[in-house]
Amino acid sequence: MDNQIIIKIALIAALAIFAVFLMLPGSGARHLALRRLSMIGLFAVAVVAVVFPQLINEIANAVGVGRGTDLLLYGLIVVFIGNSLAASRRNRHMERELTQLARAVALADAPGHTGRGSERR
C-alpha cells in the first residue's frame, strides 16, 4: 500500500488544476476547446474501460488503489467537481450578460429626462 502516494498526488493535482482554472480569466475559445478535449478524453477512457476491464484493475493496483471500481469512483468524483466548477463559471458569465440585457430593456422603457437640474438616484 506504500504506492498509495501516487493516487493521492494524482487526485490532489487534479483538484489543484481546477483551483487554478477557477482563478484564471481565460478566453472563450480556449475554454471551449479544453471542455471538448476533456470530453473526448472521457469517452476514450470509458471505451477502454469497457473493452479491457482488467486494465482498470491493473492501473488501480499500480497507483495504490485496491480495486478498479474504486479508481472509477475517484475518477467520477474528479469529473463531477470539474463539471460543477465549469457549470457555475458559465452561469456567472450568463448572469452578467443577462444583467446587461435587462438593464438595456429597463433604460429603453424608462421615461425621458425632464431636466430639472441635478440628478439623483
Added chain:
Amino acid sequence: MRDVIRQAVEVFPNIVCVDDGSTDNSVAEAIAGGAVVVRHPINLGQGAALQTGLEYAMRDPSAEFFVTFDSDGQHGLEDAFAMVERLAHEPLDIIIGSRFLDGRTKPGKIKKIVLKLAVVFENVSTGVRLTDAHNGLRAMNRAAASAIQIEQNRMAHASEIVAKIGQNKLRYAEHPVHIIYTDYSRAKGQSVWNLVNILNDLIFK
C-alpha cells in the same frame, strides 16, 4: 416610502427609483412621492439596481452630482445635502457616508463586529482607507459615476465600489452620517449570513 421620497424631492428635484422586480405597492408609492421609476424586467439585485439608476441619471447631461441612498428611510436628507455641498466645494470625486465617524448611530453588537471585519478586509484588499464598509449613502460627481461600473449584482457591490475607487484613483472622503434603524430597515437589512455570500461573490468572479 412615499414620505421618504416626498421629503427628498424637496431637496433633490430629480429622484430615480429602480424597481427590481418588486411585488408590493412600492412602485406606486415611489411615483406618488414624485420619483421617476426605472423598472428591471427581472429581479437582479441591489448592486444591479444601483448601476441602472446611475446610468439612467447620467443620461441627463445637466446632471453634475449623483447621490445613492436607500429608499427605506434609514438615511438622513441633511447628510446627503451636506455631502453634495462638499463635493461642489472641495476637490473630491466621491464622498462615502460613514456611521462610525460620530456617535449618532447605534448599530447592534454583531452588526458592528461584522462591519468592522468588512472594513479591515476592504482596507487590506483595496488600499482605500474607510471606516464603514457598507453604507448606502454616497455622493459622487460624473467622473466617479462613470468610473464606477458596478458588476456585482448583489450585496458585494459595496466592496466593489471601494475597490474601484482605489483602481481609478478617485479622490475620496468620508462624511459622518446617521443611520436610522427603523423596524422596517432592520427587517429589510442584511443578515450576517450575507457575509458568506458577499465573500463568495468577491472571490469567485
